[in-house]
Every structure is written in C-alpha cells, then in structure tokens.
Amino acid sequence: MVKLIKRLGFFAILALVIAGVSVGMTRMHILMFGNSRYYQHTKPYSTSEGQVNQKIYTKKTLKQLTTLTHGTRYTGNTGLDAVATRYTYHQAGKNISNFMGSDGVLQLYNESKLMTTPMVTDAANFWNQVAGRRVVQVVKTARVSDEVIHDGKTQAKYIGGQHYDGTGIEFFPANWISKGFTKTEDLDNREAVLIREIGHALGIPNLGGGKVGGNAAASGYITPEVMGVWETGPNVLPANQKGIKSTRMDAAALALAGISWQRPQRLASYVLSNRQIKVVYHAGHVMTTQSER
Numbered sequence: 001m002v003k004l005i006k007r008l009g010f011f012a013i014l015a016l017v018i019a020g021v022s023v024g025m026t027r028m029h030i031l032m033f034g035n036s037r038y039y040q041h042t043k044p045y046s047t048s049e050g051q052v053n054q055k056i057y058t059k060k061t062l063k064q065l066t067t068l069t070h071g072t073r074y075t076g077n078t079g080l081d082a083v084a085t086r087y088t089y090h091q092a093g094k095n096i097s098n099f100m101g102s103d104g105v106l107q108l109y110n111e112s113k114l115m116t117t118p119m120v121t122d123a124a125n126f127w128n129q130v131a132g133r134r135v136v137q138v139v140k141t142a143r144v145s146d147e148v149i150h151d152g153k154t155q156a157k158y159i160g161g162q163h164y165d166g167t168g169i170e171f172f173p174a175n176w177i178s179k180g181f182t183k184t185e186d187l188d189n190r191e192a193v194l195i196r197e198i199g200h201a202l203g204i205p206n207l208g209g210g211k212v213g214g215n216a217a218a219s220g221y222i223t224p225e226v227m228g229v230w231e232t233g234p235n236v237l238p239a240n241q242k243g244i245k246s247t248r249m250d251a252a253a254l255a256l257a258g259i260s261w262q263r264p265q266r267l268a269s270y271v272l273s274n275r276q277i278k279v280v281y282h283a284g285h286v287m288t289t290q291s292e293r
Contacts, residue, residue: 039168042146045262046095050088052256053264059084064272068252069207074221075228076249077205077213080256089260091205091212096260097164098203099146104263106136106201109145114173115194118284119187120149123195125286127202129279130246130254131267136198147201149194161197169197184283185233185241191281192230192244199227199250203257207249225249243282251277 057065062084069080079091089096100106110120117138124136142148147168152160160171171193178186206213207227215221216229222236223229225247232240239245251268258267270277273293280287 037166038142039148039150039170040099040146040163040166041143042099042101044097044099044164046097047089047260050090050095050260052083052087052089052259054087056259056264056266057255061272062087062256065252065255068249068271069256071207071209071249074209074216074219075207075223075225076209077207077211077253079205079211079213080253083256089203089256096203096205096257098257098261099201100135100203100261100263101146102262104261104265105134106198107139107144107146108136108169108198108201109139109142109148111142111148111150112171114151114171114176115149115190119191119194122191122281122284122286123198126195126244126246126279126281127198127254129277129286129288130251131258132269132277133265133267135202135258135265135267159193161193162200169201181233187284188232188243188282192226192232195226195244195281196230199254202254203260204250204253207253227253243280246277246279248276 066081066084070076070078077091082088082090108120108124110117121138124138127136128134139145149169149171151173152167152170153174154160154172157175158172159175162169176190181189204227206217207225208214208216208221208223208229213228216223221229222231222240224237224239224245226244227250230240230244248271251271255266255268255271258265276291276293278289278291280289
C-alpha cells in the first residue's frame with residue numbers, strides 16, 4: 001500500500017513537471033518571438049483590392065447568394081452585395097480578411113478554459129457540416145496551427161474573440177456572465193460566441209443587418225443567425241432555446257467567403273438547391289438534418 005501511494009505520488013509530481021515544462025516553453029516562445037508568432041501563425045489574408053475568384057460562380061449565382069445575405073434591418077450584411085456587382089469582398093471600404101492557409105483548412109489549437117477543446121471540436125464540426133466539407137480542423141500543437149484559441153485579461157468589458165493583431169482568437173473569462181442562465185443555456189451561449197468567432201476567422205463578417213452587419217448589436221436585438229447576435233435564455237427567441245441552427249444566410253455567407261480564400265473553394269452548394277441542410281448545436285451535441293425546400 002505504501003509503495004502504491006509512493007508510486008502515485010511520483011506520477012503526480014511527474015505530471016506537474018511536464019505541465020510546468022509545457023507552460024514554460026510556451027512562455028519562452030512568446031518571450032523570444034512575440035505573441036504574433038505563437039497565437040497567430042497565419043497572417044490575415046485578403047486578395048488584392050478585395051477581388052474574389054470569378055471562375056467558381058457565375059454572376060447569376062453570386063446574385064442569388066447575395067440576395068440571401070442581404071437580409072433585413074437586423075439580419076444579413078448589405079456590404080456583401082458588391083460581390084455580385086463588382087466581384088469585391090469588402091465592407092465600409094475595407095477588405096474582409098480571413099486566416100485560411102494555403103491548404104484551404106483553418107487549423108486551430110486550443111488553450112482556452114472558457115471555450116474547452118470539446119467545444120472547439122463541436123464548432124469545427126458545425127462549420128464543416130455547413131460547408132459540406134472539412135474547412136476547420138482542431139490540431140494537437142500550436143506549431144502547426146493557423147491560430148491559437150486562448151484566454152487573456154483586459155480592462156475592457158467585452159468577451160473577446162477574433163483578433164487581427166497577432167493575438168489569435170482570445171477570450172476574457174472574467175467578463176463572461178453566466179448568472180441567470182441554466183447550465184445548458186450557458187453552454188449554448190458560449191458555443192454560439194465560439195462558432196461566430198471561428199466564422200470570422202473563415203472570413204464571414206457580422207450578419208446583424210446593415211452595411212457592416214452591426215445593426216442588431218447596436219440595438220441589442222437577438223437574431224436567429226449565429227453570425228448576428230445569437231443568445232438563448234429567459235425571454236429571448238423561443239427558437240434559440242432549441243439550440244444554434246444554421247440558416248440559408250449562414251451557408252450563403254460561407255459560400256461567398258470561400259471564394260476570397262488563398263485557395264478558393266465552392267462551399268455549401270446545397271444552399272441554392274431544393275435539398276436543404278440544417279446544422280444544429282444544442283447542449284454539447286451537433287446534429288445535421290436534410291429536407292426538401
């Protein structure tokens with residue numbers, strides 16, 4: 001019994017040493033090369049003048065896609081209309097960037113405690129199902145990632161997300177509010193934020209209405225689109241209480257983003273067909289259903 005206790009103690013100490021070495025190496029890497037070399041290995045990418053690939057979709061198809069993303073006062077993004085008229089992928093005069101490498105897959109490594117690795121895996125699965133192919137992958141080391149998801153501290157009051165200054169996808173746990181929500185509601189709300197920020201890494205802008213998709217956020221309006229302002233809990237949209245559901249707008253926005261990548265791709269091809277795919281995340285599970293429109 002004594003030998004067993006000593007052996008368990010030895011392995012416990014060894015685990016702590018290994019963890020300490022790992023943390024120490026991470027800190028050493030940051031000290032030597034800076035955050036931009038650790039948290040964001042792939043630089044923000046956008047094409048020259050924001051021009052999208054013109055060979056993947058016809059102008060008629062682009063018009064159909066931008067009709068879906070145009071939206072209403074509190075949904076969609078009218079800035080994307082220019083993709084169909086001028087083949088430009090930008091808003092407010094600025095190109096919309098993404099963090100897709102030349103392999104056409106967003107490689108993510110997770111260190112966040114607020115957004116756990118199973119949550120990141122679910123978010124990757126969500127977007128892969130919307131895309132109809134693998135466009136996001138969770139990797140085992142930061143070295144091979146495009147971006148690192150991690151936690152940090154700030155004096156500001158926002159929760160954090162996708163950054164474009166070399167700090168990757170950074171969240172601020174101290175600013176997260178879970179009081180007043182059930183465990184499932186809190187999980188769905190965190191997952192919605194994570195899915196949205198990974199959406200930004202894919203190059204999808206806000207879909208909350210107006211020229212930059214920001215009307216919903218400015219007005220505190222809750223939307224069914226996860227790339228808008230999605231939230232569940234007491235006294236919000238009843239549909240959101242059943243989970244995060246992908247919409248045709250989400251799929252169309254991803255299809256447009258895909259032709260702005262270093263390796264342009266045709267994505268979510270079902271969105272303009274009679275066959276519709278809906279991806280749902282709820283309480284730690286991702287489900288996909290198909291139906292005829």
